[in-house]
Amino acid sequence: MRQLSLLTILDREGVRVTAAELRELADAGAGYLIDASRVERIGLAGLQLLLSVLRASAPGDPEVRIVTPSQPLLDAARLAGVTELLGLSLEVRHGV
Amino acid sequence: MAFEDIQAIFLQECEEGLASAEAALLSIKAGEHDQETINTIFRAVHSIKGGAGAFGFAALQSFTHHFETLLDKARDGELVLDATLTELLISAFDVLADHVAAIRGDGATPDDAAMITALRDALTARPGAAAPAAPADTGLSFDLGAMMAELNQPSADDATTDEEWEVVLAPTAGDLVNGGEPLLMMRELIDMGGRIVEIETDSVPPIDAFDPEAAYLTWTLRLPGTIDEATLREPFDFIADAASVRIARAAPLPDVPDFEPAAEVVEAATPVCDNIVPITAARRAPSPAPKPAAPPASASEAKAKAASGATIRVDLDKLDRLVDLVGELVITQSMLSQRLLSSSATRVEELADLDQLTRELQDSAMAIRAQPVRSVFGRVPRIVRELEASTGKRVNLEVEGEATELDKTVIERIGEPLTHLVRNCVDHGIEAPADRIACGKPAEGRLRLSAEHRGSRIVISVSDDGRGIDRERVLAVAVKRGIVAPDAKLSDEKIDQLIFAPGFSTAQQVSNISVRGVGMDVVRQNVQALGGRITIHSTPGVGSTFALALPLTLAIVDGMIVSVADQTYIIPLTHVVESLRPERGAVQSTGFGNRVLNVRGAYLPVLGIGEQLGIADAIGEPSEAVLIVVETEGLGTAILMVDQIIDQRQVVIKSLETHYQQVEGVAGATILGDGRVALILDVEGMVALRSGGFQRLSAS
Numbered sequence: 037m038r039q040l041s042l043l044t045i046l047d048r049e050g051v052r053v054t055a056a057e058l059r060e061l062a063d064a065g066a067g068y069l070i071d072a073s074r075v076e077r078i079g080l081a082g083l084q085l086l087l088s089v090l091r092a093s094a095p096g097d098p099e100v101r102i103v104t105p106s107q108p109l110l111d112a113a114r115l116a117g118v119t120e121l122l123g124l125s126l127e128v129r130h131g132v
Numbered sequence: 133m134a135f136e137d138i139q140a141i142f143l144q145e146c147e148e149g150l151a152s153a154e155a156a157l158l159s160i161k162a163g164e165h166d167q168e169t170i171n172t173i174f175r176a177v178h179s180i181k182g183g184a185g186a187f188g189f190a191a192l193q194s195f196t197h198h199f200e201t202l203l204d205k206a207r208d209g210e211l212v213l214d215a216t217l218t219e220l221l222i223s224a225f226d227v228l229a230d231h232v233a234a235i236r237g238d239g240a241t242p243d244d245a246a247m248i249t250a251l252r253d254a255l256t257a258r259p260g261a262a263a264p265a266a267p268a269d270t271g272l273s274f275d276l277g278a279m280m281a282e283l284n285q286p287s288a289d290d291a292t293t294d295e296e297w298e299v300v301l302a303p304t305a306g307d308l309v310n311g312g313e314p315l316l317m318m319r320e321l322i323d324m325g326g327r328i329v330e331i332e333t334d335s336v337p338p339i340d341a342f343d344p345e346a347a348y349l350t351w352t353l354r355l356p357g358t359i360d361e362a363t364l365r366e367p368f369d370f371i372a373d374a375a376s377v378r379i380a381r382a383a384p385l386p387d388v389p390d391f392e393p394a395a396e397v398v399e400a401a402t403p404v405c406d407n408i409v410p411i412t413a414a415r416r417a418p419s420p421a422p423k424p425a426a427p428p429a430s431a432s433e434a435k436a437k438a439a440s441g442a443t444i445r446v447d448l449d450k451l452d453r454l455v456d457l458v459g460e461l462v463i464t465q466s467m468l469s470q471r472l473l474s475s476s477a478t479r480v481e482e483l484a485d486l487d488q489l490t491r492e493l494q495d496s497a498m499a500i501r502a503q504p505v506r507s508v509f510g511r512v513p514r515i516v517r518e519l520e521a522s523t524g525k526r527v528n529l530e531v532e533g534e535a536t537e538l539d540k541t542v543i544e545r546i547g548e549p550l551t552h553l554v555r556n557c558v559d560h561g562i563e564a565p566a567d568r569i570a571c572g573k574p575a576e577g578r579l580r581l582s583a584e585h586r587g588s589r590i591v592i593s594v595s596d597d598g599r600g601i602d603r604e605r606v607l608a609v610a611v612k613r614g615i616v617a618p619d620a621k622l623s624d625e626k627i628d629q630l631i632f633a634p635g636f637s638t639a640q641q642v643s644n645i646s647v648r649g650v651g652m653d654v655v656r657q658n659v660q661a662l663g664g665r666i667t668i669h670s671t672p673g674v675g676s677t678f679a680l681a682l683p684l685t686l687a688i689v690d691g692m693i694v695s696v697a698d699q700t701y702i703i704p705l706t707h708v709v710e711s712l713r714p715e716r717g718a719v720q721s722t723g724f725g726n727r728v729l730n731v732r733g734a735y736l737p738v739l740g741i742g743e744q745l746g747i748a749d750a751i752g753e754p755s756e757a758v759l760i761v762v763e764t765e766g767l768g769t770a771i772l773m774v775d776q777i778i779d780q781r782q783v784v785i786k787s788l789e790t791h792y793q794q795v796e797g798v799a800g801a802t803i804l805g806d807g808r809v810a811l812i813l814d815v816e817g818m819v820a821l822r823s824g825g826f827q828r829l830s831a832s
Contacts, residue, residue: 045188048308048344048345051344052344055339055342055344058339059339059340059342062339062340063340076188076190077185077186077187077188079313079314079315080303080308080313080314080315080347080349081308081344083315083349084336084342084346084347084348084349085339085342085344087333087336087348087349088336088337088338088339088342088348089339089342091336091337091338091339107185107193107197108185108193111181111182111185112185112186112315115182115315115318115319115322116315116318116331116349116351117328117331117351118331118333118349121331121333
């Protein structure tokens with residue numbers, strides 16, 4: 037499965053760059069993993085990007101999953117209340 | 133709001149968090165703590181960690197993560213707060229303070245590897261406790277899910293306050309420009325005791341329609357009704373679009389008995405927006421790992437937050453402008469009053485009211501600049517800990533009057549002198565444990581730090597129960613260094629004052645602990661520069677007390693109004709010792725126009741203000757003038773000769789440099805009630821102008 041590593045800083049510029057790459061992956065039609073281990077700073081724009089990419093259009097679509105989320109990502113997701121929506125609950129509960 | 137401004141606020145909040153955490157740690161050390169005490173420390177560290185993450189301070193975030201993990205176990209009761217653990221927490225706190233200082237640009241980032249290891253060891257040393265993992269690599273060891281559930285639990289306020297606040301935050305694209313970050317607002321709301329009850333995500337588009345510039349999420353939060361609305365609106369002060377936020381009172385949420393347990397929600401959640409599980413349900417679920425200790429938004433914290441809601445941050449320039457204008461008002465009121473009185477309009481009742489109101493306004497304006505001395509006292513516990521470690525001495529620090537308020541500028545400038553006095557007391561005053569036991573004292577020395585109001589001054593005292601000042605040794609050193617004549621006969625008080633003499637403190641007299649680049653003469657100089665005075669009371673074998681008497685404000689000075697010919701001057705009262713009129717012939721000439729007067733055995737130089745400032749009609753005969761004995765920092769005691777004393781009152785200081793230029797011998801100016809400008813004399817500078825021709829003489 038293909039894997040995309042998120043940038044260290046997901047500010048608006050980082051989100052713009054990443055969104056373009058994620059669109060390419062989506063267009064390819066295959067599932068992929070999003071490696072979030074390097075994320076050091078992420079704001080609302082970054083969280084929205086991840087929510088957007090995880091939005092399933094229909095059952096049976098290719099699997100997209102965030103793996104190895106960094107602490108800053110987990111903190112930001114918790115603050116925004118989107119931990120579960122990003123599929124990070126298990127990561128939080130059992131440790132990464 | 134610029135990123136730097138937000139970061140400055142974060143650093144300020146760090147300082148506040150560190151202060152409360154340190155106070156709590158000291159309570160634990162003193163054996164006076166409860167569950168809320170450890171919760172206080174946890175919250176402070178947790179908040180700093182959150183901010184560190186938001187601002188990208190990775191080292192700080194990593195350290196706070198380890199620190200927080202240990203605190204979490206301690207507040208859960210999994211770790212016993214014994215003396216060893218308490219010491220570890222205090223040491224970790226010091227490292228945390230260093231991290232924050234490094235971010236502020238005050239020192240390098242500390243090497244925290246050993247401390248992190250110690251924190252991990254403290255966890256693993258306890259059965260059933262897991263070591264924390266580094267946040268950036270292997271993740272978390274504590275249960276954030278549980279913490280999230282805690283955040284979503286009803287706070288204690290729910291039971292007592294029916295009408296909570298409901299805040300709907302719906303950021304717009306405009307709120308994301310110029311570094312705007314809605315998550316920072318969320319953090320502030322959560323810190324106030326807020327909890328998310330609903331998240332609206334329907335607007336989030338699929339990736340092919342995603343716009344990085346847009347804001348899609350909408351949160352609905354509930355906050356304790358005890359918070360005042362102004363406080364609630366503070367996080368949104370800089371939001372671009374006012375329509376992004378809606379704040380209203382809300383009725384309590386209805387109980388839903390058949391909720392879906394949070395644990396199941398977490399396990400079963402599918403990471404797609406369409407299947408979003410309303411947080412409303414999760415918040416009523418029992419926490420998967422209940423923590424009876426107060427959650428981050430406990431009732432007491434919410435109460436504290438509500439209390440802090442009475443505060444706002446104001447730019448210091450605006451504040452200074454206000455104080456300046458009030459000063460002008462005081463002067464104008466005084467002029468008006470004098471004019472009316474001179475017009476025989478003595479029965480204007482409104483004049484008395486205006487006078488009263490002006491004084492109250494002035495007091496209020498000054499009070500705005502006042503800050504508790506806690507911020508300065510807060511540094512002392514760590515200094516004492518470091519001194520204990522480096523000297524092997526044991527010190528019990530007692531602090532009193534931390535809430536006493538003082539002008540902000542005085543607070544900022546008093547830190548260094550106070551630090552030096554504390555070092556001096558521990559280094560020179562308090563004996564080593566063995567020596568103390570040998571002379572019948574407890575092994576642990578006592579250092580007392582206090583602040584209190586005394587009239588228009590604040591007195592900060594540093595006391596120890598050590599050996600006291602060795603006056604024989606002090607006098608010997610002073611003679612050796614030429615500070616006093618070998619045959620000088622000085623009172624105990626005068627000998628004590630010698631330690632403030634320039635050149636007394638040298639590397640041979642003080643250790644590297646006390647030196648730190650500043651001698652006691654500099655301590656005194658700094659205090660006097662603030663318009664303050666420092667006194668010593670020392671008893672051999674019993675201890676010493678250093679008392680700093682400081683003005684409440686730097687905008688007003690207590691002054692003695694004097695006249696020289698047709699000119700009026702102000703002499704700051706802090707310098708004035710006494711005034712006298714000598715007998716004819718008592719003032720003797722020593723040649724070259726210099727004169728001295730024998731005042732109780734000491735010959736003091738007599739300086740005519742008229743001569744100094746070139747006023748032709750000044751009284752020249754001392755027996756017809758008034759002599760004012762003044763104390764200076766580096767030039768000892770001297771006498772200023774004026775024509776007469778007119779009054780004694782508080783005057784508003786106006787900077788001469790701002791409006792004209794610096795003038796030697798003049799500290800500033802003020803405007804009197806009759807509209808005339810009076811110069812405020814710089815006594816130190818005035819004496820220095822003529823000091824070259826004088827030498828201090830011993831009457832003996």
